[in-house]
Amino acid sequence: MSHAFLLVSTGAGAGLTTVSLGLVRALDRMGIHTGFCKPIAQLHDGDHGPERSTQLIEHVTSITPPQPISLRHATALLGSDQEGLLMEEVIALYRQSAAHADVVVVEGLVADGHAGYATRLNAGVARALDAEVILVGKPEPDLDEYIDIAATAFAGDNGSALIGIILNKLGAAGGGHAALQADELQTYGGSCVWPVLPDTLSETMATRPFHYIGGIPWQARLIAPRMSDVADYLGAKSIGAADLQARRVQRIEVCARTVANTIGVYQPNTLLIFPGDREDVFIAACMAALNGVPLAGILLTGGLQPHACVMELCAQALHTGLPLLLVESSSYQTAALLAQMPAEVAVDDYALIDQAMDHVANHLDSPWLKARCALDRRARISPAAFRYQLIQQASQAKRRIVLPEGDEPRTIMAAYQCGQRGVAQCILLGNPEKIQQVAASQGIVLGDTVTIVDPARVRLRYVEPMVALRRHKGMTSQMAEDQLQARIVLGTMMLAEGDVDGLVAGALHSTANTVRPAFQLIGTSASAELVSSVFFMCLPDQVVVYGDCAINPDPDAAQLADIAIQSADSARRFGLEPRVAMISYSTGESGAGTDVDKVRAATRMVRERRPDLLVDGPLQYDAAASAEVGMSKAPSSQVAGRANVFVFPDLNTGNTTYKAVQRSAHVVSIGPMLQGLRKPVNDLSRGASVEDIVYTIALTAIQAG
Numbered sequence: 001m002s003h004a005f006l007l008v009s010t011g012a013g014a015g016l017t018t019v020s021l022g023l024v025r026a027l028d029r030m031g032i033h034t035g036f037c038k039p040i041a042q043l044h045d046g047d048h049g050p051e052r053s054t055q056l057i058e059h060v061t062s063i064t065p066p067q068p069i070s071l072r073h074a075t076a077l078l079g080s081d082q083e084g085l086l087m088e089e090v091i092a093l094y095r096q097s098a099a100h101a102d103v104v105v106v107e108g109l110v111a112d113g114h115a116g117y118a119t120r121l122n123a124g125v126a127r128a129l130d131a132e133v134i135l136v137g138k139p140e141p142d143l144d145e146y147i148d149i150a151a152t153a154f155a156g157d158n159g160s161a162l163i164g165i166i167l168n169k170l171g172a173a174g175g176g177h178a179a180l181q182a183d184e185l186q187t188y189g190g191s192c193v194w195p196v197l198p199d200t201l202s203e204t205m206a207t208r209p210f211h212y213i214g215g216i217p218w219q220a221r222l223i224a225p226r227m228s229d230v231a232d233y234l235g236a237k238s239i240g241a242a243d244l245q246a247r248r249v250q251r252i253e254v255c256a257r258t259v260a261n262t263i264g265v266y267q268p269n270t271l272l273i274f275p276g277d278r279e280d281v282f283i284a285a286c287m288a289a290l291n292g293v294p295l296a297g298i299l300l301t302g303g304l305q306p307h308a309c310v311m312e313l314c315a316q317a318l319h320t321g322l323p324l325l326l327v328e329s330s331s332y333q334t335a336a337l338l339a340q341m342p343a344e345v346a347v348d349d350y351a352l353i354d355q356a357m358d359h360v361a362n363h364l365d366s367p368w369l370k371a372r373c374a375l376d377r378r379a380r381i382s383p384a385a386f387r388y389q390l391i392q393q394a395s396q397a398k399r400r401i402v403l404p405e406g407d408e409p410r411t412i413m414a415a416y417q418c419g420q421r422g423v424a425q426c427i428l429l430g431n432p433e434k435i436q437q438v439a440a441s442q443g444i445v446l447g448d449t450v451t452i453v454d455p456a457r458v459r460l461r462y463v464e465p466m467v468a469l470r471r472h473k474g475m476t477s478q479m480a481e482d483q484l485q486a487r488i489v490l491g492t493m494m495l496a497e498g499d500v501d502g503l504v505a506g507a508l509h510s511t512a513n514t515v516r517p518a519f520q521l522i523g524t525s526a527s528a529e530l531v532s533s534v535f536f537m538c539l540p541d542q543v544v545v546y547g548d549c550a551i552n553p554d555p556d557a558a559q560l561a562d563i564a565i566q567s568a569d570s571a572r573r574f575g576l577e578p579r580v581a582m583i584s585y586s587t588g589e590s591g592a593g594t595d596v597d598k599v600r601a602a603t604r605m606v607r608e609r610r611p612d613l614l615v616d617g618p619l620q621y622d623a624a625a626s627a628e629v630g631m632s633k634a635p636s637s638q639v640a641g642r643a644n645v646f647v648f649p650d651l652n653t654g655n656t657t658y659k660a661v662q663r664s665a666h667v668v669s670i671g672p673m674l675q676g677l678r679k680p681v682n683d684l685s686r687g688a689s690v691e692d693i694v695y696t697i698a699l700t701a702i703q704a705g
Contacts, residue, residue, distance in 0.1 A: 003215045003373055004094070004131035005161045007123045007166075008108035009220075010138070010146035015168040017053045017138045018345070019216065020107040021353065022360020023166075023369075024061065027103055029361060029368050034063070035101030039090040039125055041068040042109050052347040053107050060354045066096040071109075075117050084691070087128040087384030088391070094129055095388075103373050106131060123153050126161050127541055128384035132372075133161045134213065138169040144275040147208065158552065163372070164211040166364070172218035214364040222356045223343045224248040225271065227323040233341050234334065236299065236325040240318050247323055248352075249296040254335045255281045271296045273338075275330050275557045283310065286317030297323030301331045348691045360551070381529030382576055383538035383668065387695060389575055390670075394698035395422040397705030399501035401697050404491035405508045406430030406452065412439050414693035419449025423694065424701040427500055460486045462493040469496065469521055492517040495679050501704035504696050506684030511550055515674065518681040528676030532563040532571050533683070535658050535671035536699075545571045545578075545645045549654035550672040550683065561605035565673040568613050571645050574702070580606070581643035582617025582625035583653070587633045591618070599649050614638050621657070670695045672705070680704050 008021065020036075041051035054065050069089055077086040097104045108125060111118035126133055133154045137143055140334040147165065154161040228244035230236070238244060250269040255262045259280050265272065266288035272295065274281045285298055305311070305326065311318075318324060327334055345352050381389070401418075405411050406428030412435060415426035428435055432452045439446050446452070459481070466480040466618060483489050494500045506514045515531070524531055526549040532555075534547040547567035548555070555563060560582070568578035580581040584599040585591065596618050603617040616639035623640050630641025648654030662669045670692065672683050680703035682696050 003103045003375075004098075004106055006106045006108055006122070006126050006131035006133050006161075007136055008127065008133060008150065009110050009136045010143065010150065012110055013343070014136050014138045016110055016111075016136050017056070017108065018222075018353070018356050019166055019168055019360055020053065020105055021057060021060070022103050022216075022357045023134075023364065024057065024063070025357040025364060026361035026364045026369060027105070027373070028061070030366060030368070030373075032373055033100065033102045035097035035099075035104040036061075036063050036065045036107070036211045037094050037097035037104055038065065038068045038107045039093050040109055040121060040586075041070050041075045045069075046374070052344075055347055055354050056350070059350045060357065066093045069095065074121060078117055078120070083124055084384060084387065087382075088388040090125055090128055091385050091388040092344045104109040119149075119153055126154050126384045127467050130380045130382055130385075130541075131161065132163045135162060135165040137165060137167055138172070139167060140683050151210075156210055162210050164212045164213040164368075165208070166216065168216045168360075169218045170215045171637075172371070181468045183492045212367070213366055213368065216360050216363050219359060220250055221248070222352065222359055223345060224352070225348065227271075227325070227339065228284065229346050229349070230271065230297075230299075230338070231325055232342070234299075234325070234327050234329075234337065237329045239305070239324040239326055241299075241322050242318070242323040244297075244323050246321065247294070247296050252335060252338055254331050256331065259284045259508065266293055266295065268294045269296050271299055271338075273299045273301060273335055275302045275331060276300035276306060276326065279306045279310045279497060281312060282306050286314035288320045288552060289320050290316040291335075295322060298327060299334065300324070300326045301329060304326040304657070330400050335592045365677065380542040382541065383543055386536065386538065386543040389392055390695055390698040390702065391421060391423055393705070394424055394701040397701045398425070399701040400425045400427060400499075401502045401504055401700050401703040401704075402429060402453075402491040402494050402500040403697075404429045404487035404503070406487070407434045407438055408507050409438050409442060410688065410690050410693055411507055412446070413442055413444065414697065415450045415691045416444045416446060417690065417694050418697050421694075422449075423698050425449065425451065426697065427453055427494075429453055429455055429491055431656065455487055455490055458494075459490060462490065462497065465497055466493055466521070486517075488514060489521075492521045492681065495681065496521045502680040502682070503702035504682050504693065504700050507684075507686060507688055507693065510686075511672075511683050514680065514683045515551070517534065518674070518677055522677050524676050525678045528566060529562045530559055531674055531676040532627075533672035533674050534567050535669045536574070536673070537661060538668040538670065539656065539661075539665070540667075542644065543576065544643070545576065545659050546654060546669075547645070547647055547675075548651065549648065551651070555650070555652045557601035558605060560598065560602035560647065560649065561609065563675075564602065564606045564615065564645075565610055565613070567645050567647055568610070570673065574699075576644055578645045579639045579643050580613060580617075580645040580647060581619045581639050582606075582615065583621055583624065583646055583648050584618030585620065586618050587619070587620045587623045587640075595649060602647075604657055616640060616643075617647075619643070664699045667691070670699060 007020045024034050024036055036057045038053045051068050057063055057065055074086055108122040114420050151162050205292055226245045227247050249271045250308035252271045252424040253265040255272055255274040272285050281674050289295055325547055343551055401424045403411050407430040415428055418424050418426050422630055432454055435452050462484055463477055463480045467475050467477055488505055491503050495503050532552055533550040535549055537544050537546055548563045568580050571578040582599045582603045584596045586596045599618040606615045616637045622629045624643040626642035634640035661667055674681055680700045682700045684696055
């Protein structure tokens with residue numbers, strides 16, 4: 001799986017885009033296949049076209065990044081409490097970027113006045129991708145505070161995801177905010193406000209629990225705008241045919257004095273600002289150009305132009321390519337406006353961004369980055385990644401899932417959403433007219449992706465097959481017809497006969513009523529000794545498996561071992577490399593008693609039957625889940641502190657734990673998913689949300705596949 005580096009900034013003006021692209025250049029130089037992803041667009045002031053980071057990376061590298069999600073769409077999903085759905089979209093974009101890459105550089109959002117959701121979104125993206133976070137900052141008085149805030153924002157159960165910091169704009173006058181400043185407006189006089197060297201800052205950063213990846217010296221030429229950018233910003237008129245993109249502005253001068261007192265301002269890359277009727281200064285500037293001084297250009301103010309005879313006199317100078325612009329505003333107003341011109345590189349200035357990428361790459365700790373990329377780091381599957389994976393796998397399976405509670409509103413909405421997202425072909429059992437009425441009341445129209453089956457029209461065809469299945473239990477045709485009045489039984493017979501691939505119910509029925517027909521008509525698979533269940537618990541930072549929390553009240557040691565093996569296989573089937581913890585009130589050999597002895601015996605059986613599995617027990621829950629506690633209580637265990645499959649000793653413990661975690665921690669739980677049946681039947685909690693039903697349908701479709 002690709003390594004993800006998420007770059008986030010301490011605030012506006014840190015140069016996040018330039019540093020992100022520079023990191024791509026640095027990794028590319030090392031021969032590392034690198035991808036780039038800007039999951040959520042953030043347009044800069046004045047931007048009207050595509051998101052700039054994505055456009056720039058596409059033009060200056062061979063990478064083709066996906067188009068980002070709009071900030072408006074992202075904040076709308078957050079505002080409607082659909083962060084999970086948003087992060088699934090982020091995962092989809094990331095997977096596109098990672099398809100042919102070993103490392104993906106992910107550019108986060110800048111927490112400025114226009115993005116109040118930035119910190120929350122960045123933290124969500126970091127969790128969803130299980131990304132390592134690199135902070136991008138600039139020297140400023142509150143830098144320590146910003147770093148502390150970032151470390152807290154990206155902290156999780158296993159410590160902080162913040163691995164390093166890059167400091168940009170070292171030695172910038174005024175923090176490097178303004179691209180241009182006029183002479184009397186140059187508050188900082190060109191001096192370095194932060195007279196510190198990268199080595200000094202490196203010593204300061206050495207006290208932090210993360211790596212100082214590099215310090216990027218400030219170079220004004222790397223944000224020098226083209227004359228065309230100045231013209232666009234001011235809305236200036238160009239006089240003559242000079243190439244406005246060929247010359248760049250590194251400083252501006254307002255020429256309000258006599259020619260003799262302005263001789264020193266005629267310097268390379270300088271934009272001269274003066275009224276159009278100052279013909280003496282105009283002639284002097286043209287003479288400087290004829291003498292080989294590469295002025296950036298001349299900006300005439302007040303809406304005035306030199307006399308025609310003066311223009312003719314200076315024609316040769318203008319033919320050297322000297323740009324000449326005209327604005328209506330006064331010299332002072334124009335200079336003040338230019339002093340506020342944003343420092344961001346124009347979105348189509350590919351030559352300058354290419355130089356900036358090289359500059360950043362030259363000042364990063366390449367050996368450390370290369371070593372970091374080489375780490376054998378198996379990313380945890382985040383809840384967003386798990387849900388995205390479910391939808392993708394289910395879509396590929398293309399299975400038919402019957403929903404016996406076909407007129408229940410949540411079930412109808414879930415079937416509609418599954419159809420829209422291509423999760424499965426859902427079959428609703430119920431009165432077609434009533435189902436359509438319920439759908440209309442929710443503002444949806446059930447199309448071809450959802451099938452409605454009237455039980456009255458199909459019930460009789462399953463009477464004889466049901467009798468054949470249950471004849472040994474004394475089943476008669478009349479008894480079968482009576483039992484088939486229950487849609488849950490009818491749906492189970494449809495599954496038994498192969499007319500559908502899976503069944504999901506429980507929004508209106510108890511677990512017992514949902515699974516009893518499955519036990520009777522479907523039966524257990526040849527490889528299972530019993531039917532059990534698991535929940536996929538979507539914790540904030542990862543997905544773990546709980547079993548058995550719904551079916552077996554008090555399994556013996558052999559049954560508990562079977563539950564553990566089934567749960568491990570289910571975890572692996574859905575992308576988790578299982579590390580199984582057999583939960584008890586005691587860890588290791590510290591406790592005694594019938595209950596803990598049962599767990600100890602079950603652990604031995606699992607190891608004997610499946611030596612390929614990582615399993616340990618008995619373990620207390622905290623020893624299994626917390627790295628710190630696991631190291632203390634079971635230091636030699638390969639599972640303690642790292643478990644992702646938790647097998648509970650009985651139904652009382654399992655059901656209580658799953659509901660306590662689900663409700664108290666506001667965790668999404670997907671399931672219960674039944675294990676051990678010949679064909680997939682899955683139960684729902686009667687409090688299930690539409691989202692819960694969608695993901696359970698997806699689970700069922702994958703099981704059927």
